[in-house]
Amino acid sequence: MIDSFVINNKFIIHDNCLNSLSLVSKQFLSITNRLKLSLCVKDETRPFLPLLLKRFTNLTSVDLRLKYVDLDLDDLLSQIANFPLKLTSLPLPYRHELAQFSLVRNCPSLNEIKMKRTSIGKESVGHSNSLVEFGVYPQLKSLYLDYNTSLSDEIIILFASIFPNLQLLDLTGCQQISEGICQVLQKCCKLKHLDLAYCKKVKLHGMNFEVPKLKQLFIMLLGESVCTVEGLQL
Template sequence: MASGHGYSYAGIFSLLSKCQSIQHLELDYILFLNDNHVMELSSHLVGLLSLRLSRCFMVTYSALFSLVMNCPSLSDIKMEDIGGKSVMNYDSLMEFGVYPQLKSLYLRYNSWLSDESITMIVSHFPNLHLLDLKSCKNISQQGIIQVLKRCHKISHLNLSLCNLSSGVKLSEMNFEVPKLKMLNLSFSEVDDATLYVISKNCPRLLQLLLNGCLGCTEKGVKYVLENCTQLREIDLGNCLNVHINVAASVLFSSPSLRKITVPPHFRFSESERKLLLRRGCIVCPSFRL
C-alpha cells in the first residue's frame, strides 16, 4: 500500500534492512506506520542512536519498548503527537525490564498520557536525563512528582503548557532533585508555593522558564533567586503579576544570572541595563500575548 509520500512500508523495510549501520533516523508523518511495523524495523536497527517517530498516528507507546529492546545503543527518542494508548495493559509492559541506554525522551503533545502511563514508562529508564512533556494536558502535578522520584538523573524537564492545576501539588514535594538544571513551567498553573518548593529541592537549577505563569509573583521569584544560587537564566515573560520595583531589586541581587526575560510592563533604565551587561547578564523583552 503506497503512502501519500509516494513510498510504502515495503520500501522503507527494504531500505533499512540493507542499511543496518544507520545511526540517526527520522520517520515523521508516516500515516500507515504502526506498532508491528516499528517492531519489525527495529530488529534491523541495532546501531541506531537517535530516532524521530512523531505524528505517526497509528503508532502507540508499545513501539517505544520494541525500540529499546532491539536497539541497545538508542539513547534519544522523539515520539511526539503519536496515536495514543497501546492495546497492551500496564501489567504486561512491566515485564519489559530496565533499559539504561535511553537518555532523552520527547513525548510532546500526547494528550492521552496520564499519571499512570508516564510513571510506568519512565520506571523502565533509570538513566533518563531529558524528559519533554510539553502540552501533555492529562498529567497532573502528582504524576510529575512520581516521575521525579523515579528519574534520579533527570537534568532537563519540560512541562510547558501542561495542565498542572489539579490533584496533589508540586508544593507537597518533600525530596531533593539534585541534578535538575533546566525546568520549563511556561503557561502552567504554578504559584509562589510551588516556586518555594522548587527552590528548596532543586538547588542546582541553572535555567527556569516561567513565561505566562500568572500565579507567580515577585515573592516566588525571590525564593528562587535566594535558594538557587547557580541560576543563570530566568524567563518571566508575560508574568503579569510580578511587581516591577521589587523584582528589579531581587534580580540585581543575583550575581549568577546571565539572561533575564522580563514581563511586558517591566522596564530597566539604560544605566541598569549597562550595569547588568557589565556583569555579563543580558535583558530580553517578552513578546506580548
Template sequence: MNSLSLVSKQFLSITNRLLLSITISDSKHVRRIFKRFTNLNSLRLARNCTHSDKLLRKISSFPLKLKQLTSLSLSNQCSIPTNGLQAFSQNITNLTSLTCSHVRSLNTSDLFLIAECFPLLEELDLSHTFSRENSTSYVDGVKALSLALIKLRKVNLSAFPINDQSLFHLFNNGKYLDEVIMFWCYEITDIGLASALRERPTLRYLSFSNVNVNLFATSHFINSLMSLKCLTCLVLRCTNISDELLYSIAREGLPLTTLDLRSCSGYSYNGYSYAGIFRLLSKCQRIQHLNLKGADYLNDQHVVQLSSFLGDLVSINLSDFREITYSTLFVLAKNCSSLSEIKMEKIGTYIVGNSDYIREFGIYPQLKALYLSDNSWLSDEIIIMFASIFPNLQLLDLNNCNYISEGICQVLRKCCKIRHLNLAYCSGVNLLGMNFVVPKLEVLNLSYTKVDDEKLYVISKNCCGLMKLLLRHCKGITENGVKCVLKNCRQLRECGCIISN
C-alpha cells in the first residue's frame, strides 16, 4: 500500500495539471505559481493591481512555463500597463483572447498597442471603459485594430466610445467577425448600424441596446438585419422594437436559437405586441433561449399558445409579468421537454388554488434552475409543491420571498441535488428543522435574514459541502457562530468563503 505522503503527492500532481485559470495580485510568488501549475491557459490580473507593469514583465521572463497561455484579462485596472504588455507580447505569442473591461483610463494609443502586440487575437473585450476623450478620438485606433486583428471573431464594445465611422471600419475589415456585443453605445445611429451590418452578412451574434427609441423601427435597419442569413442570436435590450421587425424575421426565417428582448417596449404605438412575437416564434421554432422580461402584455393563455412552438427551449425569462401566474410555470415544463431553466421573478399575485389542477402536470425532472425572487405571495405550501414537481433542481432563487418559513426544509429534503440556494431577504425563513444531510449544497445566501448562531450550527452540521456562505447584515450571528461553521465545513474553511459584516 502506498504511503499517505506518496498518495498526497500523486493527488497534488493531478490537481496541479487540472488548474487552467488563475488570478494574480503581486509578483512575489509568480515563479512558484507557474512552476506548479504547468497547464495554465488563462491569466487574470487582480482588481486594481498596483504593479501590473512589473508583474507582466516578470511573467514574460519565463515563457516556457506559459506555452499554453491563450487568454489574458486586465479588467478593472487603472490603466493599460503599456511597458508590461509590450514585454509580455514579445515572449507570449499565442494569445487569442484579451479582456480590458472597466479600465479607468483607456486611450486611443492603447488600441494601437493592442493591434501591434497581439495580431492573433480572436476575442477582444473593451467594454465599460472610462474615457474623457470623445468617440472621434478613437476612430483611427479602432481602424488599426480592425486591420491588424485579421482573426478577430468576437468583440465586446459595450459602453465604449464608438461612433458610426469606427463601427463601419470594424465590420468592413473584420472578415471573420461573427459576434458583436454593443450595449449602451449612444453615438451609434440607425443609419450607421444598418450600413455596418451590410458589410458583415456572416454575423451570427448581435447584441445591442440604445437610448434612441426609433433605432430598431426603421425600414433601413430592418432590411439590413434581414441580410444576416446566418444570425442565430439576437439580443435587443431596452429598446423600442416594432411588430414589423418581428414579422420580417419570421418571413425571412432567420435561424435564431437565442432571442432576447429584455425590457423592450411593446403594446404601444409603434411597439411590438403579442401578434408580433407569436408570428416570429411560430416561424422560428429552433429557439433555445428566450428572454421576454418586461413584456407585461402577455398572460397565461398567451404563454400556453407560444409554448407549442418552443419544443427546443432550454431557458426562458418571463420576469416582470403582471398578468401571468405560476400555472404558466407548469405549462412550460409540460410542453417544453428540454427546458432546464425558468426565471419568473416578480410576476402576478393570482394563486391557483385547485390542487387537482396542479397534480395533473406530473413530475418534470429536466428542470435544473428556478428563479422566483420578489414574489411575495410564495408560501411554504407552494414551494413544497414545486419541490415535488421539480425534484432535480440544482439552483433555487427565492430572494425576497417573505412568507417562506419552515417549508424550505421540506424543499431541501425533496430536492437533494440543490447546489445553490438563495434565501436573501426571506425574513421568516427557518432552517432549524433541517435534521438531515444536504450533501450537494455549495452556495447558500442568508443575507438580511434572522439567522442566528443556533441556525448556523444546524446548517454547519448538515451542509458540510458548503463552499460559499453569504451572511450580510445578519444581526443574530456572532463570531462563535461563524467559527462553528468553519469547524464543521471543511471545504468552506479550506477553499471557500464566508461573506458577512
C-alpha cells in the first residue's frame, strides 16, 4: 500500500476536472485519496495546500519541506489546523520554529514534532516566556530538537512543562544546554529515550534522583557513543 508520496502542482486535480470522468474512475480516486496518509509539501505546492488537505482527509503526517526564510509559518500552520485531520507527526522546515501552538491545540492526535536546525532560541527572552501561555499538551510523546544550536536551558525547561508526557527527546548537537537537562528529567518522568550527543556542556554526575523509565541515554564520551541504561539513577 502506498501511503506516502510527494505532490507537486502537476498532480493536483481540481474538482472541475472530474466532471468528464466515469463513475468507476471517480470511485477509484476517492479510494486512493483515503489511502494517502503522508503529504510532503514543497514551495511550489504551498499555494495548493488547502486543496490538498481537503482532498486527502486521512493524512496523519504533513512534512513541510519549505526553503523560504520569510515563510509565514504561523499562517501555514493555521491553515492546517482548520482541517479536521488526525495528524500524529509534524516535521517543520529548517530555520523555522513552532511559534504558535494552534495546530497542537486543534490536533489531539499529534504525538510527534520534529524541529531540526530551526531558529528556535534566537528570539528574545520575552518571546520564549510567552510559550507558557500555550498551556499543557500531554498528548505529545516525541520531540526532536536536534542541532538547534541556540536552544537554551530556559527553553527546554519550558518545553518540558508544555509536554510533560514526553517519551522521546532528541537534543543532539544542542550545545548551549547544560544544567537545564536536570529539570527536564524531573518534569518528564515518562521519558524513555534521551539523546544528548554532542551536548558538550551537559554534565549528568551529581544529579541525585532517579529516572526509572529511561531505557536509552545517548551521550558522547571522547568521541565514542552509545551509553544505554535501564532505570537510570543519577
